[in-house]
Amino acid sequence: MEKLDAIAALAALAQGTRLDVFRLLVQAGTDGMPAGQIGERLDLPSATLSFHLNQLRHAGLVTFRREGRSLIYVAEYAAMNGLLAYLTENCCQGDASACGIGVCDGSALINIKKGPVQ
Amino acid sequence: MEKLDAIAALAALAQGTRLDVFRLLVQAGTDGMPAGQIGERLDLPSATLSFHLNQLRHAGLVTFRREGRSLIYVAEYAAMNGLLAYLTENCCQGDASACGIGVCDGSALINIKKGPVQ
């Protein structure tokens, strides 16, 4: 992950509403959640929610797919793992693999890969 | 780590100059680095550097100690580990320990603790 990508991801998450949205999507897993349902859960006006979803999308932290009239937003686990890897890249005298950074792919526990990010 | 602490840490790191400063201090390890040397390395005006060091300090990401006329800034590894733990807290259907989040304490490799953050 490049520095500018890391900054974009950090800035996107450094905001209460967006952190709430992202964590909700992380919990929702790979099924994702329609925008309307996110707004309902977090009690957000549609324009406000749309703005924040766009920020998260531009930062690469979420994607979406259309299903009928709904747009289903999904957390981008690879981006989160990349951010964790970037933050720990300079730890441990440069031997990031020594940190054993965990990864999450959003699916069932049996699918979770162990070991350092590539 | 509480939500507001996480947001403060994310916001502090979501800025090019501060990310540079923090990573420099992470590399410097527990010895830290005097403010003047940080400014020299990153070519920053003293007022600008001071402002950013303050932001990092308020976010709990760095501390400092005085040594003569110099203030030695040091990365706060616990805060970084707390942030990583917070970000992955909602992964894996709530079983964060399954992610095996790595930790770094800034000292030699032999001191690195393995396993999930408490």
Next chain:
DNA sequence: TCCATATTTCCAATATCGTGGAAATATGGA
């Protein structure tokens, strides 16, 4: 085609951030 629903875009107002020159403060040494 017409309507209801889901979501986005447009817009303006307010608030906060990042920058760096200049002055102030703290420390140590002569």
Next chain:
DNA sequence: TCCATATTTCCACGATATTGGAAATATGGA
């Protein structure tokens, strides 16, 4: 005490972020 060095505080400017009402757009169904 006086000076040099290290760093911070003060200040003001321009840039960027957050908010939400209102209007626009897209989709699906009757």
